[in-house]
């Protein structure tokens with residue numbers, strides 16, 4: 014069955030069947046007031062931090078699924094029949110359509126001649142969301158209509174809301190002031206939620222219990238059934254934003270109502286009424302939507318491609334960029350799968366997420382990097398995650414002292430990418446405090462300390478200690494104090510970072526200073542080759558007792574993907590060795606829906622390995638297809654010059670290319686974090702859509718390595734590695750304010766290799782274009798061969 018399709022012209026995904034296999038969601042709002050909304054209006058909102066300032070309630074992992082949401086009920090006053098245009102929660106509808114767009118969702122439903130189309134979005138400049146609803150009489154007779162809104166308020170602190178039910182309910186307070194519903198705790202310190210509408214209401218409810226009625230649910234609220242709210246306020250209990258409007262519509266006539274739901278932290282409640290007033294004006298709502306649209310069209314404008322593959326174009330030009338921004342905003346914190354409570358903003362995740370917005374918004378990446386750098390210790394390592402409202406971090410699952418082996422090293426990848434994209438070298442001289450030292454040091458010094466930390470933290474075989482985990486959170490062989498288990502993958506990351514940092518140091522300080530890092534690179538590369546190379550594969554890690562994992566000598570987990578791809582990314586193997594390595598990897602780990610993380614999966618819990626073996630075979634980090642790692646294989650293949658292989662890996666995990674939506678189950682417009690691997694009975698089922706490192710790395714893989722347009726410190730590299738069948742492609746790329754109009758011809762159908770580059774009519778003698786040679790508009794014609 015299919016559930017929807019792309020509308021390329023409007024940059025929307027259109028869902029025509031509301032019973033999607035999982036809730037297919039969209040995000041509204043950015044880093045301040047934000048929320049997500051499913052195709053049937055399920056979901057919730059929060060202010061800056063879904064853990065501390067949750068505005069709407071949502072019941073995860075519950076039955077019926079995907080409740081509650083931002084509902085509107087439409088009732089025919091003559092027959093008493095009612096429906097919800099978003100299908101949920103009443104589930105009675107003649108026509109339905111949901112359009113998820115960039116920063117907004119529009120849902121239209123029709124039942125027995127009455128339709129309602131609602132546009133949900135968060136304006137760029139206010140901490141609230143707007144539901145712009147238009148109700149229309151599609152029939153040939155005059156209709157008497159009642160509409161009801163529904164927004165179930167949360168008690169802000171989400172853990173208290175679930176654990177301290179007595180206290181929060183005794184403290185909950187809701188009142189009407191100037192026609193605006195206010196909801197807060199008696200002590201007010203956690204802020205105030207407000208809800209208003211553009212039209213005078215005929216009745217209202219703020220008490221959830223009164224609106225729904227005893228032993229009823231969202232699908233049959235007593236107020237809707239009766240056709241009238243009871244004008245209830247709350248002096249203890251749960252809150253709802255429910256307004257009833259009653260009106261008549263002649264045939265063909267329509268009426269719009271704008272609802273606004275917002276939040277103000279304690280101290281700024283005095284701006285509530287002016288906000289409500291502003292959004293009562295429908296023209297203001299329409300202007301805010303236009304401003305939002307133009308924000309997004311400028312956001313995605315910095316790179317626009319045209320290749321022979323429409324799915325590639327659609328994702329690079331729209332959806333992949335959009336997902337990258339969402340992932341940058343919320344890391345792994347708040348989604349259908351992450352409850353907005355525990356995870357905070359991850360350090361390694363955040364660094365990688367920056368890569369997905371760097372081409373269009375490097376300034377936001379810099380602002381974010383400053384926050385991360387404040388969560389680095391003066392010894393060079395870092396907290397694993399931090400919380401947006403406090404800005405302070407913790408180690409997540411790892412106990413204090415253990416930490417993770419890789420978090421801090423990602424800083425170098427992200428800072429170097431920032432310098433390559435925008436050339437703002439002064440960033441390196443900014444002084445930023447450490448988590449444990451307010452004096453701080455320059456960013457440059459922060460980076461050096463990151464390297465020094467790993468250089469001084471060796472374990473088994475002289476490779477970096479793995480600590481609680483490395484990239485793979487679930488390989489926990491390093492738990493416990495004085496544990497020397499080491500990570501071959503972190504060693505590869507370290508090598509990658511050293512090579513990059515040496516280049517950066519050379520440009521900043523001169524060749525002599527860089528020499529030290531080059532020496533370290535050679536040392537770690539030789540060490541890896543000496544202790545982890547088994548001829549056909551690299552071992553993944555060494556346990557405290559020196560035993561390998563990811564080795565041919567293991568019974569389970571004999572080969573791990575990351576330990577092969579990063580051998581190539583880091584340059585530790587030659588091209589010839591790399592090709593053999595990747596051929597072997599392909600034969601062991603590839604499936605039609607992506608490369609698995611390792612094989613064979615662990616068949617029972619292994620106390621030394623920990624997390625990975627706690628999943629059934631084929632799930633998540635136990636031999637599942639962890640999509641985040643697939644773009645590393647794509648990049649490795651472009652380094653080896655094998656464009657067909659790289660493109661094959663790109664297509665395999667592309668959500669719009671999945672053979673069956675019922676098998677994949679999740680949204681076709683964003684990448685998944687994981688797909689169940691071939692050892693799992695539900696092989697091919699996707700989960701954890703939206704917030705995943707897959708988004709950023711896929712954008713990097715396709716734009717910088719497959720299409721091969723790669724910013725560098727002093728200019729831009731043109732080095733495509735494409736499928737042989739492509740005869741040409743073109744793209745527009747804004748690079749440091751210059752507009753590059755690039756056309757690539759491939760008459761000989763090669764994978765890689767640039768024969769000629771003509772920049773503004775002048776022949777270049779290599780495939781690197783210096784920044785100073787660029788004009789404001791540049792025509793670049795590339796001949797491959």
Ligand code: GLC
Nearest residue numbers: 345359361362484485486487
């Ligand atoms: C999750 C984590 C990420 C980790 C990955 C593999 O996506 O957010 O940090 O690298 O799992 O364990």
